[in-house]
Amino acid sequence: MPATIYDIAKKAGVSIATVSRVFNNSAKVSDKARTKVMKVADEMGYHPQAYAQGLASRKNNTVMIVVPVISNYFFMEVLSGVQDKLSQLNYELSIFNISPNKDIEEQVEHVLKRRWAEGYLFISIHLEDSQWENLKRYNVPITLIDEHYEGFDSVSVDNAQGAYRAAKSFFEQGYKRVAMLSALETSKPIRDRMKGYKKALNEFNLSFDEKLVVKGDSMQRDGFTERAGYEAMTKILDMKPMPEACFCASDIQAVGALKAMQDTGKRIPIIGYDDIELAEYMGLSTIRQPMRDMGFFATQNLIDRMNNPEKAISQTIYSPELVARSSTEVKNKKTGS
Amino acid sequence: MPATIYDIAKKAGVSIATVSRVFNNSAKVSDKARTKVMKVADEMGYHPQAYAQGLASRKNNTVMIVVPVISNYFFMEVLSGVQDKLSQLNYELSIFNISPNKDIEEQVEHVLKRRWAEGYLFISIHLEDSQWENLKRYNVPITLIDEHYEGFDSVSVDNAQGAYRAAKSFFEQGYKRVAMLSALETSKPIRDRMKGYKKALNEFNLSFDEKLVVKGDSMQRDGFTERAGYEAMTKILDMKPMPEACFCASDIQAVGALKAMQDTGKRIPIIGYDDIELAEYMGLSTIRQPMRDMGFFATQNLIDRMNNPEKAISQTIYSPELVARSSTEVKNKKTGS
DNA sequence: CTGAAAGCGCTTACAG
């Protein structure tokens, strides 16, 4: 049996209150008592149990990330921003993974009810406004990343604008039949990016052709995979007439798309979305989302709210920018419009 | 204030013991009481608090992953295996991130002392035997992934053998000056892979030339990054005479290496290490580590131990295999030996 | 099947 605060108190000849104070860095402990307690605690390998502390103090110094599908490049980069921020502070980080097979809202509520953390970072959790509203009653600090809802602090990127910029850049170069390599239509990012794609079409007086919106057959991770990208691009290259350029819904799909072009020997300019670290090394033109910054900033924001619950709610929206690399440099590039 | 078990008990007209039993799926509750409690609990949005349950029952149904540098491809894939297994069971998953800037053993001990979970999966945590031995006294279920120590269950891959196979395949094709694109020398995987590289050299009667072991300058994530791979390959391609082939310590470094070759126009066959999902789409020959399987199997193993602490300790070691793709198909390939 | 009661290992006013 591991030592408890009672064991330490007895051995150090003090009360459990004093032991507790030592571990909580309370100033009101004599150096003598502090030294003695630390010595004994060290000998016995003692450290306060998280669960007992949490129950008694009603706080646990923990920030929890709630995220669906953890093995995802976007998440990884956001996470590194979160970690950068958190490591400057004295909070512990825990991650809860929402399963894609069960009801999302239910799982989120479950996490909140369990009261695991003092503050939550929701990453890429997309709910209806009414569901978000419903979550407000838990009255706990939550910051949304990659999602937008007026009732909570949020940090997101304007997806429609990103897609718009990508499509627009193609149209400006004179391409008219620009495919959109898509993923699960009902997913929030796809819905938003679709809007941007259509907006650009509109602006250039081009009509929307649903045949140009293509997704793969594999739908794991909502279709944001190399495989789905490969499948979709294979279809695109098979179309007659073949589209002149392609906007991909994510860099990871674009990786699959590049491979499909290589395998078939056909090649059209493509633009990805995200700017994951790899993109630079693959020469992939893409729409940059400042993922690390988002994680860093959102964490700062969450901590601020934890310290000051009355703080005004803020929405932070980043504008994504186009990063041009070799995947859009194609020899037979058209010019003029 | 959120509802407690007392609120529910009072409103449902039963004792707190009954409420507790309902939530713990105890069979010994009348349907009537169960229905009533569930109804009230639902109305009041009640769910037992993790910390109070954990304290009272001394278990928390949680498995914790302890891992350094979370944003890493190897980890992501192992994780998906863990999740596959865990989603079949009723355990909750939490992740603790070991900071690379602080003492690792200290952080690990801290986690164990805090008693956050009932079982731990240590991924890519490398310690000395004496340190592992020291950890045994916590007497808690731990399964090691990507590390090997006799005192704990472990699931790992034979790193030396993987490197050996990669190097050997080059030597068999007649290459003699085979570079090793390395990373932080003191890291465990590098030390092991170095052994395999040397073993192959030996077998082919080639002498070890330390100039052929090259790493990048960026040492974040111990040098296992695209950038470090790019830097290292740039150096390799600059050497006179230029090495004839290159074994990379990880796929992610190989991605950087491929870019360096593309940028300089020089090209030598390369083999990566890991077989991350991307490798297939980049045509990267590599040494496959069964990452998902490792995660899946290790989780199974951990759960088994949690249910049966007396179970014999087992070491599972996978043999990595070479997956040949286009990155080793170079036109000026030599033949014969 | 159900309830009263002790206990899990801490924190934190309160009194000194």
Next chain:
DNA sequence: CTGAAAGCGCTTACAG
């Protein structure tokens, strides 16, 4: 600066 004591929200023998 320090200790006695109540309380955090649960679980779980024990007795019925």
